[in-house]
Amino acid sequence: MATSSSPLLDVQGLSIRLGKLDQNIVDDVSFTLEAGQTLCLVGESGCGKSLTALALMGLLQSPPLAIAGGTARFGGADLLSMAKEPLRDIRGGRMAMIFQEPMTSLNPGLRIGEQIAESVRRHKGANRAEGRARALEMLRRVRIPAPERRLDEFPHQLSGGMRQRAMIAIALANDPELLIADEPTTALDVTIQAQILELMRELQAETGAAMIMITHDLGVVAEMADQVAVMYGGRIVEAGTVDRIFTDPQHPYTIGLMSSMPSLGDRRDRLVTVPGVVPQPGSMPPGCRFASRCPFHSPLCETVPPLRTCGEGHKVACVHAPLEQLNPVDLQETGT
């Protein structure tokens, strides 16, 4: 484990611009990640969590997306300002990514074994036989049945769950220190989801890799996370340990998220929702971006709230937190 003075990944002020919009689509995102730890980035679709991950990998579609500022120190080097070639050396080697759609993320024209082996050859200087041997070993480790046969099969011959296992095999083939998983279970059947999460947790324990898990599923967060960062409108609105976030959420948006999670034995006529919709990128409120949907908003919310410490290992970007001191307006009353 690295000491807290030099985290594995240290992201400071990451901002991403979309075309000519004058508001950043990802704005001033900062977080750190220790070796072996799991950070969950949580938020609704369009909140910038995937873009944050892609920016770290250097995979932003530019144009129209561009990095507008910030640093991301990974083992001493800044991923955001690095030249293309050294970044390629890291990408797929020390840092790897799993994508959301296993159906479309594998190349339909290449055999599974080759899709794993080419990455091993690229980063470990392995020859064909070594690459193939490593591919077979990885297929075993992600527990794909009949791995010898799968090695020479094409993606369309595999089920969705197996394809995601193959994606995990590709990502872990070079023993990365950092694994970024962008909603790895969203596209899968519920029964398969649990298996994949379980597998990822086991492999993480084996390899000691740190993980950034992007999800909108609080069940996944509870299952996987050490740290949680809640994103809204391109900013981190609350961050902390998984215990703190679940037991003592501070930001109105986090509280809304928590109460919108249905649970067994709690049958209500209507599901609780966070009222309103996310504003379009570029038309966010000038201060706190959640203000337009927030039941607590006040004139104070018209300046950007800083992400400030509100407890042991807990930060929040809301001027009103802790909400207990306020005369609380019941979220559910205004919400439904």
Added chain:
Amino acid sequence: MLAFIGRRILIAIPTIILISIFVFTLQHLLPGDPILVLAGEERDPEVLEFLREKYRLNDPIPIQYLAWVGNALQGDLGISFRTNQPVLELIGEKLPVTLQLATMALIIAMVIGIPAGVLSAYKKGTWIDWVANVVALSGLSVPNFWLGIMMILLVSVKLGWLPASGYQPFAEDPLQSIKTMLMPAFVLGTAIAATLMRHTRSAMLSVLKSDYIRTARAKGLAEHVVLIKHALRNALVPIVTVTTLIFGELLAGAVLTEQIFTIPGFGKLVVDAVFNRDYAVVQGIVLCTGVAFIFMNLLADVAYRVLNPRMGDK
């Protein structure tokens, strides 16, 4: 794969039969009497009748057709009215010439068109893309005959680098044969290169957007590996389709270019035969072209299955 090829050949048989029926009947719908052409100045009814009898033109058409098919199956496509040469021999003489021309043109087209398409898709919206598109559009717009004449003027007359016309059989002197064929092949090839470039570009543009290209980049692979191994391979299916269709067209459609460079090819044979009502030759040629098209389609089908393994499954 062998079973697949076998199945495809079986499917091709009814197609060939249909083609032969069409060819045969269309031929008889054409105005004009081949016997008049054959007889020339001779108008003696007895001579004409004798000739009609000789070429079995008095038999009912179905009988004529069956006789023709029967002979064709034995490798006898009849005899040219005009030159008295066996049709098969005529085709055997001319086909290799056009085959060589078409192959060279296609190679030139692919060498220019596919890399240009890949590059312009990869550099979409930049000046490289723009230049490639302008050049491609010019390639499509400039008529072959004009380009041919201009090239003869420049390369042969002014610079004297290549012969302006003529034909040297490949088997006799391969180097000289390629040299004489280079200019016509280039003229034919440029227009095709433009078509190929446009198809490659659009296929690459859609492939480059796919998730698996992002996966390939996430592996840290070099851009040329991403472009060629991961993208172009998947973009090849439409390119193969266009290429095989073009090759089929080239066999019969290079008439103008053959004329300009005085190449004794298939195209010229077609035109002469049609104008002279040389039934047997026209029939033989159309049959050959039809079979060639079917063969090219078979090749394309095989290529699809190699390129896209999903098509291998039932």
